[in-house]
Amino acid sequence: MIRVLLVDDHTMIRKGIRMLLEGFPEIKIVGESHNGSDAILKTSQLEPDVVLMDLSMPNGLDGFTASSEIRKLNPSVKIVILTIHDEEIFVHKAIEVGAHGYILKNSHCQLLFQAIVEVYRGKHFYKTSVSQDIISQWLNTKPKKPPSVLTVREKEIVRLIVLGYANKEIADKLSISVKTVENHKTNIMQKLELDSKHELIQYAIKNKYLDLAL
Structure with a gap:
Protein backbone atom coordinates (compact mmCIF):
# COMPACT_ATOMS: atom_id res chain seq x y z
CA MET A 1 0.00 0.00 0.00
CA THR A 141 25.13 16.64 -13.42
CA LYS A 142 25.47 19.65 -11.17
CA PRO A 143 26.69 22.47 -13.43
CA LYS A 144 28.81 25.18 -11.88
CA LYS A 145 27.57 28.73 -12.13
CA PRO A 146 29.96 30.65 -14.39
CA PRO A 147 30.44 34.39 -13.97
CA SER A 148 27.80 36.42 -15.78
CA VAL A 149 28.58 38.91 -18.52
CA LEU A 150 25.10 40.42 -18.39
CA THR A 151 23.94 43.52 -16.55
CA VAL A 152 21.15 43.39 -13.96
CA ARG A 153 18.66 44.82 -16.48
CA GLU A 154 19.73 42.29 -19.12
CA LYS A 155 19.21 39.47 -16.62
CA GLU A 156 15.70 40.78 -15.95
CA ILE A 157 14.96 40.74 -19.66
CA VAL A 158 16.37 37.22 -20.09
CA ARG A 159 14.12 36.00 -17.28
CA LEU A 160 11.02 37.52 -18.85
CA ILE A 161 11.90 36.23 -22.33
CA VAL A 162 12.32 32.68 -21.08
CA LEU A 163 9.05 32.88 -19.14
CA GLY A 164 7.30 33.67 -22.41
CA TYR A 165 6.64 37.41 -22.24
CA ALA A 166 6.37 39.32 -25.53
CA ASN A 167 8.39 42.49 -26.15
CA LYS A 168 5.43 44.76 -25.35
CA GLU A 169 4.75 42.93 -22.07
CA ILE A 170 8.42 43.17 -21.09
CA ALA A 171 8.43 46.88 -21.91
CA ASP A 172 5.34 47.45 -19.76
CA LYS A 173 6.74 45.46 -16.83
CA LEU A 174 10.08 47.29 -16.85
CA SER A 175 8.66 50.71 -17.82
CA ILE A 176 10.83 51.00 -20.92
CA SER A 177 10.07 51.24 -24.62
CA VAL A 178 9.63 48.28 -26.95
CA LYS A 179 12.59 49.56 -28.96
CA THR A 180 14.76 49.47 -25.83
CA VAL A 181 13.68 45.88 -25.18
CA GLU A 182 14.62 44.95 -28.76
CA ASN A 183 18.02 46.62 -28.38
CA HIS A 184 18.63 44.77 -25.12
CA LYS A 185 17.72 41.45 -26.74
CA THR A 186 20.13 42.08 -29.60
CA ASN A 187 22.92 42.99 -27.18
CA ILE A 188 22.21 39.94 -25.02
CA MET A 189 22.42 37.51 -27.94
CA GLN A 190 25.62 39.18 -29.19
CA LYS A 191 27.25 39.17 -25.74
CA LEU A 192 26.45 35.51 -25.18
CA GLU A 193 27.18 34.54 -28.79
CA LEU A 194 23.82 32.78 -29.05
CA ASP A 195 21.65 32.26 -32.12
CA SER A 196 18.29 31.04 -30.82
CA LYS A 197 15.81 31.27 -27.97
CA HIS A 198 16.48 27.62 -27.10
CA GLU A 199 20.16 28.44 -26.51
CA LEU A 200 19.11 31.40 -24.39
CA ILE A 201 16.90 29.12 -22.27
CA GLN A 202 19.81 26.76 -21.70
CA TYR A 203 22.04 29.67 -20.71
CA ALA A 204 19.42 30.99 -18.27
CA ILE A 205 19.04 27.55 -16.68
CA LYS A 206 22.78 27.04 -16.25
CA ASN A 207 23.21 30.47 -14.71
CA LYS A 208 20.14 30.24 -12.47
CA TYR A 209 18.73 33.57 -13.63
CA LEU A 210 15.13 32.56 -13.20
CA ASP A 211 13.34 33.20 -9.96
CA LEU A 212 10.10 31.61 -11.13
CA ALA A 213 6.95 33.61 -10.53
CA LEU A 214 4.04 31.17 -10.58
Whole structure:
Protein backbone atom coordinates (compact mmCIF):
# COMPACT_ATOMS: atom_id res chain seq x y z
CA MET A 1 0.00 0.00 0.00
CA ILE A 2 1.48 3.35 -1.11
CA ARG A 3 0.43 6.26 1.12
CA VAL A 4 -0.18 9.46 -0.91
CA LEU A 5 -0.74 13.10 0.08
CA LEU A 6 -2.51 15.31 -2.51
CA VAL A 7 -1.47 18.97 -2.75
CA ASP A 8 -3.43 21.41 -4.94
CA ASP A 9 -5.12 24.73 -4.22
CA HIS A 10 -8.26 23.75 -6.18
CA THR A 11 -10.64 21.56 -4.21
CA MET A 12 -12.33 20.10 -7.29
CA ILE A 13 -8.99 19.08 -8.80
CA ARG A 14 -7.98 17.36 -5.56
CA LYS A 15 -11.29 15.51 -5.40
CA GLY A 16 -10.95 14.44 -9.03
CA ILE A 17 -7.43 13.12 -8.48
CA ARG A 18 -8.58 11.31 -5.34
CA MET A 19 -11.39 9.60 -7.27
CA LEU A 20 -8.95 8.49 -9.98
CA LEU A 21 -6.34 7.15 -7.58
CA GLU A 22 -8.84 5.39 -5.34
CA GLY A 23 -9.49 3.11 -8.30
CA PHE A 24 -6.03 1.59 -7.71
CA PRO A 25 -6.01 -0.78 -4.72
CA GLU A 26 -2.26 -0.27 -4.27
CA ILE A 27 -2.78 3.39 -3.30
CA LYS A 28 -4.18 4.93 -0.13
CA ILE A 29 -4.89 8.69 0.00
CA VAL A 30 -3.89 9.73 3.51
CA GLY A 31 -4.71 13.43 3.20
CA GLU A 32 -5.09 16.60 1.14
CA SER A 33 -3.45 20.02 1.34
CA HIS A 34 -4.48 23.28 -0.30
CA ASN A 35 -1.11 25.06 -0.23
CA GLY A 36 2.60 24.48 0.29
CA SER A 37 2.71 25.47 3.94
CA ASP A 38 -0.04 23.03 4.84
CA ALA A 39 1.65 20.34 2.74
CA ILE A 40 4.86 20.64 4.76
CA LEU A 41 2.91 20.31 8.01
CA LYS A 42 0.78 17.38 6.88
CA THR A 43 3.76 15.52 5.43
CA SER A 44 5.30 15.46 8.89
CA GLN A 45 2.00 14.55 10.54
CA LEU A 46 0.70 11.91 8.10
CA GLU A 47 4.03 10.44 6.93
CA PRO A 48 3.01 9.71 3.30
CA ASP A 49 5.27 7.71 1.02
CA VAL A 50 4.58 10.02 -1.93
CA VAL A 51 3.47 13.67 -2.12
CA LEU A 52 1.63 14.64 -5.30
CA MET A 53 2.52 18.33 -5.60
CA ASP A 54 0.98 21.13 -7.64
CA LEU A 55 3.22 24.12 -8.48
CA SER A 56 0.96 27.16 -8.79
CA MET A 57 -0.56 27.84 -5.39
CA PRO A 58 -0.92 31.60 -4.92
CA ASN A 59 -2.39 31.48 -1.39
CA GLY A 60 0.67 29.99 0.28
CA LEU A 61 4.08 28.59 -0.53
CA ASP A 62 4.47 27.47 -4.14
CA GLY A 63 5.16 23.84 -5.00
CA PHE A 64 8.88 24.30 -5.56
CA THR A 65 9.46 25.87 -2.15
CA ALA A 66 7.26 23.32 -0.43
CA SER A 67 9.02 20.43 -2.19
CA SER A 68 12.42 21.73 -1.15
CA GLU A 69 11.35 22.04 2.50
CA ILE A 70 9.72 18.60 2.52
CA ARG A 71 12.90 17.06 1.14
CA LYS A 72 14.92 18.70 3.92
CA LEU A 73 12.56 17.68 6.73
CA ASN A 74 11.46 14.29 5.37
CA PRO A 75 14.19 12.96 3.05
CA SER A 76 12.55 9.55 2.64
CA VAL A 77 9.36 11.05 1.17
CA LYS A 78 9.06 10.97 -2.62
CA ILE A 79 7.65 13.95 -4.51
CA VAL A 80 5.83 13.88 -7.84
CA ILE A 81 5.10 17.26 -9.44
CA LEU A 82 1.67 17.34 -11.12
CA THR A 83 1.28 20.57 -13.09
CA ILE A 84 0.18 22.34 -16.26
CA HIS A 85 3.68 23.77 -16.78
CA ASP A 86 5.61 22.00 -19.53
CA GLU A 87 8.46 24.47 -20.07
CA GLU A 88 12.11 23.46 -19.70
CA ILE A 89 12.79 25.90 -16.88
CA PHE A 90 10.03 24.43 -14.70
CA VAL A 91 11.24 20.87 -15.28
CA HIS A 92 14.81 21.85 -14.46
CA LYS A 93 13.70 23.63 -11.30
CA ALA A 94 11.83 20.50 -10.20
CA ILE A 95 15.04 18.50 -10.54
CA GLU A 96 16.92 21.22 -8.67
CA VAL A 97 14.60 21.01 -5.63
CA GLY A 98 14.79 17.22 -5.57
CA ALA A 99 11.44 16.15 -7.03
CA HIS A 100 11.46 12.48 -8.03
CA GLY A 101 8.76 12.74 -10.69
CA TYR A 102 7.10 15.28 -12.97
CA ILE A 103 3.99 14.77 -15.06
CA LEU A 104 1.35 16.99 -16.62
CA LYS A 105 -2.25 17.38 -15.48
CA ASN A 106 -3.56 16.31 -18.87
CA SER A 107 -1.86 12.93 -18.53
CA HIS A 108 -3.83 9.68 -18.45
CA CYS A 109 -4.60 8.36 -14.96
CA GLN A 110 -2.57 5.23 -15.68
CA LEU A 111 0.52 7.42 -16.19
CA LEU A 112 -0.11 9.12 -12.86
CA PHE A 113 -0.36 5.74 -11.17
CA GLN A 114 2.85 4.62 -12.88
CA ALA A 115 4.66 7.76 -11.70
CA ILE A 116 3.66 7.15 -8.09
CA VAL A 117 4.72 3.51 -8.21
CA GLU A 118 8.05 4.22 -9.91
CA VAL A 119 9.15 6.95 -7.49
CA TYR A 120 7.98 4.83 -4.56
CA ARG A 121 10.39 2.17 -5.84
CA GLY A 122 13.24 4.67 -5.83
CA LYS A 123 13.27 5.66 -9.49
CA HIS A 124 12.80 9.00 -11.26
CA PHE A 125 9.77 9.47 -13.48
CA TYR A 126 9.70 12.57 -15.70
CA LYS A 127 7.21 12.67 -18.59
CA THR A 128 7.19 16.08 -20.28
CA SER A 129 7.97 17.57 -23.67
CA VAL A 130 11.61 17.91 -22.58
CA SER A 131 13.66 15.08 -24.04
CA GLN A 132 14.73 12.24 -21.78
CA ASP A 133 18.36 12.83 -22.78
CA ILE A 134 18.24 16.38 -21.42
CA ILE A 135 16.43 15.27 -18.27
CA SER A 136 18.99 12.52 -17.67
CA GLN A 137 21.77 15.05 -18.08
CA TRP A 138 20.16 17.39 -15.55
CA LEU A 139 19.59 14.53 -13.10
CA ASN A 140 23.18 13.38 -13.30
CA THR A 141 25.13 16.64 -13.42
CA LYS A 142 25.47 19.65 -11.17
CA PRO A 143 26.69 22.47 -13.43
CA LYS A 144 28.81 25.18 -11.88
CA LYS A 145 27.57 28.73 -12.13
CA PRO A 146 29.96 30.65 -14.39
CA PRO A 147 30.44 34.39 -13.97
CA SER A 148 27.80 36.42 -15.78
CA VAL A 149 28.58 38.91 -18.52
CA LEU A 150 25.10 40.42 -18.39
CA THR A 151 23.94 43.52 -16.55
CA VAL A 152 21.15 43.39 -13.96
CA ARG A 153 18.66 44.82 -16.48
CA GLU A 154 19.73 42.29 -19.12
CA LYS A 155 19.21 39.47 -16.62
CA GLU A 156 15.70 40.78 -15.95
CA ILE A 157 14.96 40.74 -19.66
CA VAL A 158 16.37 37.22 -20.09
CA ARG A 159 14.12 36.00 -17.28
CA LEU A 160 11.02 37.52 -18.85
CA ILE A 161 11.90 36.23 -22.33
CA VAL A 162 12.32 32.68 -21.08
CA LEU A 163 9.05 32.88 -19.14
CA GLY A 164 7.30 33.67 -22.41
CA TYR A 165 6.64 37.41 -22.24
CA ALA A 166 6.37 39.32 -25.53
CA ASN A 167 8.39 42.49 -26.15
CA LYS A 168 5.43 44.76 -25.35
CA GLU A 169 4.75 42.93 -22.07
CA ILE A 170 8.42 43.17 -21.09
CA ALA A 171 8.43 46.88 -21.91
CA ASP A 172 5.34 47.45 -19.76
CA LYS A 173 6.74 45.46 -16.83
CA LEU A 174 10.08 47.29 -16.85
CA SER A 175 8.66 50.71 -17.82
CA ILE A 176 10.83 51.00 -20.92
CA SER A 177 10.07 51.24 -24.62
CA VAL A 178 9.63 48.28 -26.95
CA LYS A 179 12.59 49.56 -28.96
CA THR A 180 14.76 49.47 -25.83
CA VAL A 181 13.68 45.88 -25.18
CA GLU A 182 14.62 44.95 -28.76
CA ASN A 183 18.02 46.62 -28.38
CA HIS A 184 18.63 44.77 -25.12
CA LYS A 185 17.72 41.45 -26.74
CA THR A 186 20.13 42.08 -29.60
CA ASN A 187 22.92 42.99 -27.18
CA ILE A 188 22.21 39.94 -25.02
CA MET A 189 22.42 37.51 -27.94
CA GLN A 190 25.62 39.18 -29.19
CA LYS A 191 27.25 39.17 -25.74
CA LEU A 192 26.45 35.51 -25.18
CA GLU A 193 27.18 34.54 -28.79
CA LEU A 194 23.82 32.78 -29.05
CA ASP A 195 21.65 32.26 -32.12
CA SER A 196 18.29 31.04 -30.82
CA LYS A 197 15.81 31.27 -27.97
CA HIS A 198 16.48 27.62 -27.10
CA GLU A 199 20.16 28.44 -26.51
CA LEU A 200 19.11 31.40 -24.39
CA ILE A 201 16.90 29.12 -22.27
CA GLN A 202 19.81 26.76 -21.70
CA TYR A 203 22.04 29.67 -20.71
CA ALA A 204 19.42 30.99 -18.27
CA ILE A 205 19.04 27.55 -16.68
CA LYS A 206 22.78 27.04 -16.25
CA ASN A 207 23.21 30.47 -14.71
CA LYS A 208 20.14 30.24 -12.47
CA TYR A 209 18.73 33.57 -13.63
CA LEU A 210 15.13 32.56 -13.20
CA ASP A 211 13.34 33.20 -9.96
CA LEU A 212 10.10 31.61 -11.13
CA ALA A 213 6.95 33.61 -10.53
CA LEU A 214 4.04 31.17 -10.58
